[in-house]
Amino acid sequence: MTLHEDEIPTDELLVRRLLAQQRPEWAELPVRAAGSGTDNRMFRLGDGLLVRLPRTPGTADAVRKEQVWLPRLAPELTCVVPEPVHRGRPGGGFPLPWSVYRWIEGAEAGPESVADWAAFGTELAAAVRALHAVPLPPEDERHGLQWYRGEELAACADSIGASFAQARALPGLGQDSGQDSGQGLDLDRDLDLDRLEAVWRAALALPAPSAPPVWLHGDLKPSNLLVRDGRLHALIDFGCLSIGFPDAEHAPLWDVPAAARHAYRAALGVDEQTWQRACGWAVAVAISGVPYYWESDPAFVAECVARLRAVLDDPAGL
Structure with a gap:
């Protein structure tokens, strides 16, 4: 579903191209859609990882922000927060930064x-x-x-x-x-x-x-x-x-x-x-x-x- 006029299409094939270029050791892991928000699309990668792709150029800065600040904030917090394990670069037909995180088990409140x-x-x-x-x-x-x-x-x-x-x-x-x-x-x-x-x-x-x-x-x-x-x-x-x-x-x-x-x-x-x-x-x-x-x-x-x-x-x- 497209929500914004400047939205960049994403799918499982795109995720595989990005991984093949930047993290080939993960490229053969199963990839499946794992939900989406108004700013990002998510894909489950294997059993333990999550790929997060911004929908628009305007939300790309939010990706960088998480990559920089979440590792610094996590030790100070009482709850688990996402742990970035890869800072994705533009490539494979996707012009924006993206992230891979550890998968967190849990259900929505x-x-x-x-x-x-x-x-x-x-x-x-x-x-x-x-x-x-x-x-x-x-x-x-x-x-x-x-x-x-x-x-x-x-x-x-x-x-x-x-x-x-x-x-x-x-x-x-x-x-x-x-x-x-x-x-x-x-x-x-x-x-x-x-x-x-x-x-x-x-x-x-x-x-x-x-x-x-x-x-x-x-x-x-x-x-x-x-x-x-x-x-x-x-x-x-x-x-x-x-x-x-x-x-x-x-x-x-x-x-x-x-x-x-x-x-x-x-x-x-x-x-x-x-x-x-x-x-x-x-x-x-x-x-x-x-x-x-x-x-x-x-x-x-x-x-x-x-x-x-x-x-x-x-x-x-x-």
Whole structure:
């Protein structure tokens, strides 16, 4: 499935060409698709490795970032994180850097893998606390570690306003639309965009964050949280790794059940205004994803809509 206009096609044959050129000792291992995200495609290599290829030139820097920083961060963290074992170079018809990692066993966080969501929220808080406590590198080593989700909400005010306008024009999304979404999705036709925009604007009106910058994972959604034996085991996909304010780091907690969300907040001791700004970020990221992926990735749109529903059910006191 193509998600972006500048996306570079990838498949198992491409992976084999790259390996034959750069790691011939792995070239005969079985290769099979192992899922994809909005920025990368993944392929299982044998039993113990994972190949990760960026979809677009714009996500290539995220590959380099993981290659440089994950080995430095891993010893400081309480969870397993991906271990790069090969820094792939452009070649074989693929013009971007790519990576090979050790395979991490685990299941995506969800109702089939997590029995105690409150305990899971507490475990996730511990992992986030450890990441945020890692000492920051000197200023001259922070190239490529700035990202919009580590900035103030005001930095994306115009673009999120435009996303709300685009979302209102989508069939089947707004309140009482009375139209079919056309996507085969169980979209809530009573999704109250007016109330969601009010949540966003209330967060936008709060004072700017004053906490010092920290390391941020940047995308702690359930698909990036691996579970083993019911416990949080690994954080994966550090393509959004950055340094900034921690507000947006908490936004994906509206992707998990309320028990996990509330336990996470309590364990971290997140203050009221930070939590409200996090809720604003939850709305901002989800509403921007809906119109962008409306035609190309209905499943991702459904995830965004589910997050917006969760905000309406639990809007951080706004």
